[in-house]
Amino acid sequence: MHGGNADRRLHALLRHLEGANPTDSGDRSVSFAPTSGYSGASVFDHVVRAPEDPILGVTVAYNKDPSPVKLNLGVGAYRTEEGKPLVLNVVRKAEQILVNDRSRVKEYLPITGLSEFNKLSAKLILGAESPAIQENRVTTVQCLSGTGSLRVGAEFLAQHYHQHTIYIPQPTWGNHPKIFNLAGLSVKTYRYYDPATRGLNFQGLLEDLGSAPTGAIVLLHACAHNPTGVDPTPDQWENIRRLMRSKALLPFFDSAYQGFASGNLDADAQPIRMFVKDGGECLVAQSYAKNMGLYGERVGALSIVCRNADVASRVESQLKLVIRPMFSNPPIHGASIVATILKDRNMFREWTIELKAMADRIIHMRKLLFDALRSRGTPGDWSHIVKQIGMFTYTGLDSKQVAFMTKEYHIYMTSDGRISMAGLSSRTVPHLADAIHAAVTQATV
Ligand SMILES: Cc1ncc(COP(=O)(O)O)c(C=O)c1O
Known part of the structure; x- marks a missing residue:
């Protein structure tokens, strides 16, 4: 009979456990005290302590x-x-509006995030009158702040762009090489800072980008370069743009400080707009951590400016495939705060005043x-x-x-x-x- 066999197997197992348990005192109840198989060693004993993040x-x-x-x-x-x-006053106000709105729910956002937030973010960085936006050739996806936007952009490039080398400035934010390496890109540096002048090594920069292979990706800090605080002048940007376009180098802008550098959102976005104006393609990672003080909300956006609307919509379809297995879809709260502020003329103005005060x-x-x-x-x-x-x-x-x-x-x-x-x-x-x-x-x- 099945029951008899099962009983016998159960008894055999219990006898085995009792025999293996040195603390057995003759009590016939089943004991789950650690047996000699658990000697205290961890399967992770070989894991070495990692150094703290340098920052x-x-x-x-x-x-x-x-x-x-x-x-x-x-x-x-x-x-x-x-x-x-x-915490900015305008952020507190936006949160109050959101809390008071009983129609708001906590459903999942689409994979690409809050669509209103995406549109407003593209306008903020590229300019309200940007022809690229009007021609529908910009795709914007909401990501986990600047870091997440860089990572999603890098994964997309590793999968769909023919060149896997990315040039980053020397020095740069310490997370850059790790983000790009882990995404599968190969990281090289270009000269940026001159310790002698504590300014830009413009000659070195031009030489290094000039000898980069055609089509290589170039990471550019849009403004307020971290860690040096050294930015190219508008004339130098124009020279960089010309050189990069002549060699079909692909710009990947990291915009973590829009408005924080000069106190003016438009002035700080000028280098990006200069590259978009020429009709060429580029990527932009945007963060609202600093300029809206939303550090812990993890709110940012990746925009990819494409040659035409058809390419942009195909690119977006592939970005969804990058995001879905990474974090499925982004969080709703921070993006809702940003959208509430950006779409309201008065709140937007209030934000610019608070931002300028910080700068x-x-x-x-x-x-x-x-x-x-x-x-x-x-x-x-x-x-x-x-x-x-x-x-x-x-x-x-x-x-x-x-x-x-x-x-x-x-x-x-x-x-x-x-x-x-x-x-x-x-x-x-x-x-x-x-x-x-x-x-x-x-x-x-
Ligand atoms: C140059 C640069 N890029 C990106 C980031 C990303 O910041 P977050 O992921 O908090 O938006 C930072 C933050 O310090 C930064 O300095």
Whole structure:
């Protein structure tokens, strides 16, 4: 009989478990105490500890420091004069509108995201009058902030573009090479920063892009280059555009700071618009982390400007195949906030005022720090602090000087000497200036 066989097998299994259990005390109830098979070793014992992310690791170290004067200038997030994170008033207002609207539901968005958000994002970056938008040759998909937009764009290129080499500036945001490598692209660098002038190595840039293979992808920071704060002038952009178009190099713009650099959304988008105006194709990754303070909402967009509407719609169909197995569809809340603000004339204006106030505060911090170093007679030319633009100053301090400032002054920053100007306030500038002065005069070999 089946029942008899099953019973016998069950009893045999129980006897086996009892025999294998050294803690068995004669109690005949089934015990699930760990048997000798579980000796405490993990199947993941071979996993080695990974290093902290070089940027986010700065905050980890900062959090552990009990000093009352500690200062975190590592992470690229805006802080108020009081050193606090800022939620824009216009964002609070938009959230209130969304909460009060009882017709809103939490259904899945389409794979490409909130369509209203996509249209408004394309207009914001390319300009309301952009012929590319009017000709329906731009496809925009909502992605997980700037990082996710770069990743989706890179995956699409790895699958559908004939050239797999991407040129990124040297230096660049530390996540760039990882994003592109993991997507299957092969990463090369082009010269960008000149330590001697603490400005752009324009000649080196032109030479490196000039010798790139035809059709290679080129990553360009749209404005407020991270980490250097050094941007090409409009004339230099025009030369870069001409060179790239003459060699059919494909521009992939990273726009993480629109409006944050100059305080003007249109001015900061000019380099991209210059490339779109010539009728050629390009990719743009947009982030609302900094300019709307929506860091944790993970809201961004990838736009691909194509030659014509038919190509754009085919490209979009393939972008869906990239996104679906990656994150299925994007989150609804952040995109709804952005759309609420962008589509309302008054709220949009209010946003631009708050955005300009953030940009102006950063510019003011540059001036204060520059003046503080000058008044201390700190050796060196610090004019790059006021010349550089956006969230960061690439100070020129080396890793030894940075370590000195952390140890002696509890000031935290990445080891390349990059400081977030957005993390400074008039109260903390003197402390930073003292630290830089001491580092330059005492910690230099
Ligand atoms: C140059 C650059 N690109 C992209 C990003 C992506 O930011 P997020 O994914 O938070 O939008 C950042 C953030 O620091 C950045 O500096």
